[in-house]
């Protein structure tokens with residue numbers, strides 16, 4: 001089976017686990033290894049990891065606009081803008 005990118009995202013979940021981790025406003029993400037949707041703290045860690053990656057990537061490429069590549073689009077995307 002092959003998953004499309006949109007299949008890795010699901011609407012926000014408000015189960016007790018997600019509520020406790022404060023991620024009820026965030027879209028659910030799918031664990032790339034298990035294929036299961038992430039809830040609660042694992043989901044929160046996913047977003048934290050992405051944020052850290054973006055910061056590191058931003059630092060690595062320097063000022064915005066230096067790269068016309070897909071990488072530049074990735075790191076310059078506004079928070080909350082998905083796709």
Ligand SMILES: [Zn+2]
Nearest residue numbers: 013015018039
């Ligand atoms: Zn949940």
